[in-house]
Structure formats: C-alpha cells, structure tokens
Amino acid sequence: MADEDGSGLLPPAPSPLWQRAVPVIVLAGITAAQLATPNGVELGYFLAAVPPLAAFAYGPVGTVVLAAVTFAGVLLPHTRDWYPHSGDILTLAVVVVFSIVVARVRQRRDHQLVTVRTVAEAAQLAVLPPLPDAVGPVRCAGLYQAAQHGTLVGGDFYDVREGPYGVRAVLADVQGHGLAAVGTVAALLGAFREAVLDEPTLRRVAARLDRRLVVDSGSDGNGELFATALLLEFPPHESVVRVVSCGHPRPFLLRGRTATEVGADPAPPLGLGLAGLAPPDELRVELAPGDRVLAYTDGVTEARDGDGRFYPLAERLPVLAAHHGLTALTEAVRDDLTRHAGRADDDVALLALGRTD
Incomplete structure (x- = not known):
C-alpha cells in the first residue's frame, strides 16, 4: 500500500472542484477589485485570506504556488503610488508559512485516513x-x-x-x-x-x-x-x-x-x-x-x-x-x-x- 514516493501512504482523493476553485476565485476577485478602485484605497491586504483557503483545498505545493501569486499581487505596483509596509509583508509571510504547514498536516492526515479506510476494507473482506x-x-x-x-x-x-x-x-x-x-x-x-x-x-x-x-x-x-x-x-x-x-x-x-x-x-x-x-x-x-x-x-x-x-x-x-x-x-x-x-x-x-x- 505504498505510494510512488515509497512513503507507505496512499494518495487521498482530490478535493472537490468547487473547493479548489474558491481560493482562485477569491484571488482573482480581489485583484480585479483592487485594479478597479481609485488610488488611495488599498484592498491588497484581503489577499491574506488566499493562502489559508488554499491550505484546505490543495497540498503544500499548490499552497506555495497560490501564496507566490498572492505575494506578487501585494508587492507589484498597481499603477499607483502605494507600496506595502514592511509590517504588512511580514504578516502575510507568517500567514503563508502557517498555511503551508496546515496544508502539509492536512495532506498527511488525509493519507492516514485513506490508509485506515483501506485496512478496514481489507478486514471486511477477510471477515465478511x-x-x-x-x-x-x-x-x-x-x-x-x-x-x-x-x-x-x-x-x-x-x-x-x-x-x-x-x-x-x-x-x-x-x-x-x-x-x-x-x-x-x-x-x-x-x-x-x-x-x-x-x-x-x-x-x-x-x-x-x-x-x-x-x-x-x-x-x-x-x-x-x-x-x-x-x-x-x-x-x-x-x-x-x-x-x-x-x-x-x-x-x-x-x-x-x-x-x-x-x-x-x-x-x-x-x-x-x-x-x-x-x-x-x-x-x-x-x-x-x-x-x-x-x-x-x-x-x-x-x-x-x-x-x-x-x-x-x-x-x-x-x-x-x-x-x-x-x-x-x-x-x-x-x-x-x-x-x-x-x-x-x-x-x-x-x-x-x-x-x-
């Protein structure tokens, strides 16, 4: 019951499509709203919600990708004279690291649940x-x-x-x-x-x-x-x-x-x-x-x-x-x-x- 990397864990089923779509939609929606708002109104801090949402829908790799896009959305200028404070960047970095850890823990838990389910099915076939x-x-x-x-x-x-x-x-x-x-x-x-x-x-x-x-x-x-x-x-x-x-x-x-x-x-x-x-x-x-x-x-x-x-x-x-x-x-x-x-x-x-x- 080992997976391809030899970890001994079975690959869990992917998250539902709607769940995987939510962080992408939130990212795209906040970015579009930011571009449509007048100068001086900053909505970029709402992007901090994207990495936690990604952690519950993707694995660590997917969470890192969406986090990188989030950072880009915060750091790149939006044709305006505004730049994020260092404290905002540090807060977002902490949120991103926390989200990656959560994604990794969730992925391991899902692997273990799939393994337990597989063992239970094998026990059922043996007993009944x-x-x-x-x-x-x-x-x-x-x-x-x-x-x-x-x-x-x-x-x-x-x-x-x-x-x-x-x-x-x-x-x-x-x-x-x-x-x-x-x-x-x-x-x-x-x-x-x-x-x-x-x-x-x-x-x-x-x-x-x-x-x-x-x-x-x-x-x-x-x-x-x-x-x-x-x-x-x-x-x-x-x-x-x-x-x-x-x-x-x-x-x-x-x-x-x-x-x-x-x-x-x-x-x-x-x-x-x-x-x-x-x-x-x-x-x-x-x-x-x-x-x-x-x-x-x-x-x-x-x-x-x-x-x-x-x-x-x-x-x-x-x-x-x-x-x-x-x-x-x-x-x-x-x-x-x-x-x-x-x-x-x-x-x-x-x-x-x-x-x-």
Whole structure:
C-alpha cells in the first residue's frame, strides 16, 4: 500500500472542484477589485485570506504556488503610488508559512485516513467476504449494514459454505457491535468453516460454535461472550432445508407472494455451554421450486420509526416478495426498512437462499 514516493501512504482523493476553485476565485476577485478602485484605497491586504483557503483545498505545493501569486499581487505596483509596509509583508509571510504547514498536516492526515479506510476494507473482506451468486446448488445473496457510522464491519455476520454434508449457511449476531465485536465474529466464522467440513449434523455444528465462545470467554476472563445464530443446511439430492436456531429470530419461507415463518423453537444462545448438553431442535422444511428462505438479524425487526413502531417485516414481506432475484429481495427489504426507520441503530444483516434446481 505504498505510494510512488515509497512513503507507505496512499494518495487521498482530490478535493472537490468547487473547493479548489474558491481560493482562485477569491484571488482573482480581489485583484480585479483592487485594479478597479481609485488610488488611495488599498484592498491588497484581503489577499491574506488566499493562502489559508488554499491550505484546505490543495497540498503544500499548490499552497506555495497560490501564496507566490498572492505575494506578487501585494508587492507589484498597481499603477499607483502605494507600496506595502514592511509590517504588512511580514504578516502575510507568517500567514503563508502557517498555511503551508496546515496544508502539509492536512495532506498527511488525509493519507492516514485513506490508509485506515483501506485496512478496514481489507478486514471486511477477510471477515465478511462477498457471497458468490451460488454455492453448489444453492443461490445466495447477503446484505450487511453496520450500525456504527463509518464502520464496515460489526457484530452481525453470515457465510455460506459447501461441504461433504451439503451446503450450510450461518447468520449470527454476536454480543455488541462495531469494532469491539470483530474478534468474536472472526472466531465464530473460523469455527463454522471447520465444522462445515467435519460435523455430520447441524446440531454438532452449533455445539462447535458454542464451545468456541465458551473457550474464548474463559481466556478473556469475562465470561460474557454470547451470540445468537441461525444455521441452515441444504443436503445434496434433496429439496429440503434443515434449520437450527440458537436464540435467533426464525427465518421466513417465501413461496410466491406468501411469507411463512419457519423454524423450531429457538435454543439458548451460543456461548452458554448448553449446546453440547441439550442439542437444539432441528426442523426439516420441504422446498418447492422457486422457494426462497430469508434470514435476518434483530436489527431489522427492532428498528423503530419516529412513533416508536417496530418494522413489520412479516407484514411487508408478501409485497417485497415480488422481487424475484435474491439480491433484489435483500435490497428491497433494506430500502423499505430505511423508509420506515431511517438508519437502524443496530447492525442489520440479511441472507437470502434458494436452490438452483
């Protein structure tokens, strides 16, 4: 991530055109006004505003260029018997030096912000990579929106993987949100991806995730790590989906223009050490051609409008189900949620799945 000069900093995006135009317009306007005013009326001291404006729109080089033009406008005679006092020149010189320093500091800050943003995007791709359009015989689409403004990753996550027991998916909501939850998300994702290959049942997958959180809670010394999770399995050569819920909201089965809530009664959340003692119930749901399964986190249904009303996902889905594409469906839910509640106060994750055959 180094730039051309080897500084290790990425080039920031240029300032908006209007912002870069302001100091030039001010310089040209004051110069024109100075030339148009009668002798004895001096406006040149207003040019001292140009270098600070340039510092917020250009880098140090651009600021130096505009400062040099400003000095020329002050020092060169304007066909009149007036010359600047030495104190005016010294004041302008101080302003110019200060502006160049500000421009340099701003440029370095912009470089650092771009680098941090790039690292955050790389972390998102590592923790929550984009889903392919299909995993084996299962079509899929995911949508994620972090509650913490400007944050790309948070406490909700999803993944879809193919293994020897079919295609398995997880949608989970870990304790907390924002950057503090990223470590737990990464640990659960790693455990899930291993369990997809090793564990013969969804109950065993849930037990593996539960053990991961229990172990991490003990190593952290706080004993408070927990997460809700929904596990789905599309076994090979069967038009069914198996569902296990660990404290997570039930998904919806979309069939035509109908939306039906499915799933067994949720088991306790992960991280309490109960999945291995009392395995969660597993529900088997028959799938017809064209059926889709929509899973979500509670950031969707707990979003409130200005009057405090929760977002009615179950009521809205029959209308939104008209969007046949999985990506279009998740985006339609997101847009409808935004119209209802604005930006949600909690992380929002949606996962839509359907068989290709």
